[in-house]
């Protein structure tokens with residue numbers, strides 16, 4: 001089942017359209033998010049952004065993530081102990097989360113699209129994204145428990 005395609009309009013344009021100035025460090029942060037994929041925490045985003053524009057500062061990373069969250073482009077997720085990591089807030093996003101070690105597995109196949117149509121109809125809602133998470137114990141953690149007993 002395929003997901004509705006997310007909005008791929010460049011993030012720089014979307015921030016600009018929302019009235020924000022695009023400075024070189026801000027642009028570096030945005031590039032990282034667009035190109036490096038998902039599940040990066042602010043420290044990782046900072047490191048990669050400095051690879052593009054060395055003067056990028058920690059404050060700019062936080063501020064830019066705040067702005068992108070405010071206009072609905074990314075969202076922080078809090079799983080495990082490493083603080084928030086950021087994912088795109090549009091389209092579908094699907095996780096298996098191990099409640100023992102905090103590992104996150106992403107998967108693509110999803111049956112939520114049919115449900116989405118039904119929900120939109122029933123509640124008169126326009127749905128833009130969904131986050132689907134299953135919690136449990138990963139294979140490695142199961143193996144560890146078996147070894148102990």
Ligand SMILES: [Zn+2]
Nearest residue numbers: 092093110112
């Ligand atoms: Zn989905």
Ligand SMILES: [Zn+2]
Nearest residue numbers: 098101138141
């Ligand atoms: Zn685990």
Ligand SMILES: [Zn+2]
Nearest residue numbers: 087094095106
């Ligand atoms: Zn994910």
